[in-house]
Amino acid sequence: MTDMLHLSPEALESLSMRVLRHHGLDEAHAGAITRVVIAGQRDDCQSHGVYRILDCVRTIRAGKVNTAAQPRLVDGAGSIVRVEADFGFAPLAFERGLDPLTHLARRQGIGALVIRHCVHFSALWPEIEALTERGLVALALTPSHAWVAPAGGRRPALGTNPIAFGWPRSGRDPYVFDFATSAIARGDLELHRRSGQPLPTGCGVDAEGRPSTDPLAVMAGAMLTFGGHKGSALSTMVELMAGALIGDWLSSESLDHDAGAKASPCHGELILAFDPAVFGDSAESQARAETLFEAIESQGARLPSQRRYAARARSREQGIAVPRALYQEIQALAPDA
Numbered sequence: 001m002t003d004m005l006h007l008s009p010e011a012l013e014s015l016s017m018r019v020l021r022h023h024g025l026d027e028a029h030a031g032a033i034t035r036v037v038i039a040g041q042r043d044d045c046q047s048h049g050v051y052r053i054l055d056c057v058r059t060i061r062a063g064k065v066n067t068a069a070q071p072r073l074v075d076g077a078g079s080i081v082r083v084e085a086d087f088g089f090a091p092l093a094f095e096r097g098l099d100p101l102t103h104l105a106r107r108q109g110i111g112a113l114v115i116r117h118c119v120h121f122s123a124l125w126p127e128i129e130a131l132t133e134r135g136l137v138a139l140a141l142t143p144s145h146a147w148v149a150p151a152g153g154r155r156p157a158l159g160t161n162p163i164a165f166g167w168p169r170s171g172r173d174p175y176v177f178d179f180a181t182s183a184i185a186r187g188d189l190e191l192h193r194r195s196g197q198p199l200p201t202g203c204g205v206d207a208e209g210r211p212s213t214d215p216l217a218v219m220a221g222a223m224l225t226f227g228g229h230k231g232s233a234l235s236t237m238v239e240l241m242a243g244a245l246i247g248d249w250l251s252s253e254s255l256d257h258d259a260g261a262k263a264s265p266c267h268g269e270l271i272l273a274f275d276p277a278v279f280g281d282s283a284e285s286q287a288r289a290e291t292l293f294e295a296i297e298s299q300g301a302r303l304p305s306q307r308r309y310a311a312r313a314r315s316r317e318q319g320i321a322v323p324r325a326l327y328q329e330i331q332a333l334a335p336d337a
Ligand code: NDP
Pocket: 045, 047, 048, 120, 121, 122, 123, 124, 125, 142, 143, 144, 160, 161, 162, 163, 164, 176, 177, 178, 179, 180, 181, 184, 185, 186, 187, 188, 265, 302, 303, 304, 305, 306, 307, 308, 309
């Protein structure tokens, strides 16, 4: 028996919708979550693919998300669109803010989407790609739970705090990167724990502050940022920009709110969009960017997201690969399992 199933997007969508609807989410929320997790699985992002359905269900069962939330636009001003997520899951809140953010960026050259009070479990690149598809340059930041020690420290104070950026390219997949500012994403640490694999070195310390590759010991101690003091500063910037600046929780407040439930983090998100056509001559900026990408690729280096785009093409041909054990675990959460 093979360990991998290859499924059509429709089959996965139907499973995800059944599970999420059964656990009390309406069609709109379940649909937005389903789109994000299936995109992750399709692109071989195992830590943010359909595995996240388990997280969503745990969060719902723990009472840490408002399943009746109706994300809505509120009191935006100047270059800012605000969406109040009302403690619901983030993907629908992003979808509700996407058009207003696009209009703002096209009108003024720059726009900020501030999402407040959302439960966040997803990768950021689907949001970035939604903007690059519209010809916009995009940057997204969000805190998480305070699992990560600052460089030089050993007590968690920062989240895994991802930063994602996208640049649209005509006739090609966009340039996109999206990474945790921790040396390993929490989702990947979880996958190591589930499969009993040690972590790569440099990802965390145990409760006594000693370097450890044991996922459980690191969970009891602290994760580390990537790149020492540089990752630590970037992670701090995420707390400041997508927490303090937008008037929402830091990762430490998200973890306090969690109170041991092990639910998805709850906080805000900041997404910036820039229209190259308003900044200047977009043909010229495209040409400069292509010169840079060529200089990178011509020496054998790859651009970020190329692995994902290759997985996307594979999924189109062969179906979306899902570990059989994970599929069965999700299936067991469906009403007719
Ligand atoms: P990775 O380290 O797997 O990848 C980071 C980025 O670098 C990707 O864009 C990747 O592209 C690119 N990359 C990887 N290797 C190379 C290479 N050799 N050359 C060029 N580019 C490369 O990401 P993380 O594990 O740090 O994060 C995974 C996901 O977790 C992200 O999507 C992030 O948004 C999510 N996350 C979400 C959080 C939240 O609070 N919501 C918190 C933390 C993380 P490619 O994918 O093509 O390999």
